[in-house]
Amino acid sequence: MKKSYCPIDTFINVIKGKRKSTIILHLFQGNKRYNELVKLIPDISERMMSKQLKELETDNLINREVFPEVPPRVEYSLTDLGKEIHPYLKGMFKGGIIFENKIDSEEN
Template identity: 75%
Template sequence: MKKSYCPIDTFINVVKGKRKATIILHLYQGEKRYSELVRLLPDLSERMLSKQLRELEQDLLVEKTVYPEVPPRVEYRLTELGKTIRPILKSMMKGGVIFENLIETDFLNTSQKEN
C-alpha cells in the first residue's frame, strides 16, 4: 500500500485492479475456497485471480489460510480492515449503476435519432 497525494487516490489504488472490488464483495459473504472464487469469477483467469488475491493480502484486506492436506485446501477471508470498506464499494456499485443507465439511455437516444 502506497500513500498518494490525495486519500481518495490512495483508496482507489488499493482497490483498483482486475475485479478486486468484486473479490472483496464475494469474500464479505464469507470465506471462500480458491476454487469457489474461480467459479464466481469466470471471466478472470486463474493467473489474474491469484495476482489480485496476493495484492489484496499485501494490502492487508484479505488473509489466506493453507491447510496441510493433499490436495492442499486454500481459503480466503476478509480481514477486519477488508470488512470496513464494504459500504464504500456498495456506494461505488450504486454509482456504477447510475452511469450504466445513463450510457444505455444515451445509446437508446442516439439510436432513435439515427432512424
C-alpha cells in the same frame, strides 16, 4: 500499500486492479476457496486471479488460510480492514449502476 497525495487516490490505488473490488464484495458474503472465486468471476484468468489475491493479501485486505489436508485446501476471507471498506465499495457499485442505466437510456 503506499500513501498518496490525496486519500481518494490512496484508496483507489489499493483497490484498483482486475476485479479486486469484486473479489472483496464476494468475500464479504463469506469465506471462499480459490475455485469458488474463479467460478464467480469468470472473465479473469487464473494467473490474474492469483496476482490480485496476493496483492489483496499484501495490502492486508484479505486473509489466506491453508488447511493441512490432502489435497491442501486454501480459503480466503476478509480482514477487519477489508470489512471496513466494504460500504464504500458497495457505494461505488451503486454508482456504477447509475452510470450503466444512463448509458442504457442513451443507447435506446
